[in-house]
Amino acid sequence: MRRHSIIARLGPADRTPVKVLQADSLSTEIRFIEGDDRLGFGLGQMIDQLIERGVVPSETAVDLGILAATITAADTRISRSKDAQDGWTREIDLYLPVQAPDRWSALGPLLEGTMTFLTGDHWRLFFRGRDARYRVLIKRPRTLVRPSFTSVCLFSGGLDSFIGAIDLLAAGEKPVFVSHYGDISTSSQQRCADHIAKVYGDMRVRHVRANVRFNKGDFSHATASEVTTRGRSFLFLSLAAIAASGLDNNPMIYVPENGLISLNVPLDRLRVGAWSTRTTHPFYMARWKDILQDLGIAASLANPYRFTTKGEMLAKCKNQSIVRKHVAETISCSSIAKARWLGSVPRQCGYCVPCLIRRSAIVAAFGKDPTTYTISDLRGRPLNAKAAEGEHVRSFQMMAERLKQRPGIEKILVRKSGPLSDYDAAEVAEYASVFRRGIEEVAALIGSAVVRPL
Secondary structure, three states, X not given: XXXXXXXXXXXXXXXXXXXXXXXXXXXXXXEOEOOOOOEOOOHHHHHHHHHHOOOOOOHHHHHHHHHHHHHHHHHHHOOHHHHOOOOOOOEEEEEEEEOOHHHHXXXXXXXXXXXXXHHOOXXXXXXXXXXXXXXXXXXXXXXXXXXXXXXXXXOOOOHHHHHHHHHHHHOOOOEEEEXXXXXXXXXXXXXXXXXXXXXXXXXXHHEEEEOOOOOHHHOOOOOOOOOOOOOHHHHHHHHHHHHHOOOOOOOEEEOOOXXXXXXXOOOOHHHOOOOOOOOOOHHHHHHHHHHHHXXXXXXXXXXXXXXXXXXXXXXXXOOHHHHHHHHHHOOOOOOHHHXXXXXXXXXXXXXXXXXXXXXXXXXXXXXXXXXXEOOOOOOOOOEEOOOHHHHHHHHHHHXXXXXXXXXXXXXXXXXXXOOOOOOOHHHHHHHHHHHHHHHHHHHHHHOOOOEEOO
């Protein structure tokens, strides 16, 4: 196991000596400004688009973006298999320049705990003041027309975010949509935006996109790329916070995700750690509300579908015409490119956890799923229990049977993926209910599928 220390720097004038706590760690410097005052690695791209739309982020939100980008660098460039003693848990120290180091240092334990919950790694954060040359990173335009946006909404190109965008616009909301792109799955973002624009008007003025990424050459001690990307939602929410910091009247940040995948309760005993992602888990969302409050970013945060299954989201979508017409063009698959391993063109696999939830939801809401999958019919032949094609199907079947045999056990199971101590008894009961309904929704699709060792 090797601890990594990552020192974030701003421009060429940022030469403040940084003494790392653990001298024998592998140290990497990442410089976010080269030459001029524009932030690199996709952050400047995002900020420029916002300012063009009259949204001027706060300096605190920019610091949050630099933290999130540095986390992304660590999460994608430090290998779990090569740098973690147990093949999973990494030890990472981050050294960051911020405008108000005392405020950030006080927030350090909350941020470290939040990241440990999200990624399963051990994080330590150290903050120092920005060099005087970079006290101000955001240049306000001389003339600025205040934006008409009333909220922020994450927009991934997935089915849940497609529904979320439609519902907000149909309700008369005026959100600025924030997207992150970087792989083949995000190609659906633009298609979905175009379809929405045909009904609700030009999306270009209310849609900003960023690609925050780090190549091997940007990281001194990168041994291999890391594909688990458990920290990705910290980046997504940070980008949303950057946008929200430039709006008035305590805007809402909407994170549309169905309740089943948001809870992501382990389907079997092997999924408690590496298999259990927590990108919108209720505990994680509550910590983010604390982070925004402690940073003084006046914005609220909500998942409007936390008590709703994916099928219910589809059935209740406020514009059935557009969602039915374009549902097949959204992306849900956890790894759409893996079809290449089978010699096929990239497409949704149809058997990963997100695909199974998606398929069952579309069938539950519409009766038929028009999406093309690598495995088109889960009941057309026996699925191999020893391969990915059968693994998740069997896990859902086992959980469905467990819920059937033990009524009420969902009230215990919903706590397996993380604490629900921020919520009252009524809300916990709602989480338990959406978990049961979500599993039953999937079971209705795959209950009769045959899974056995082949």
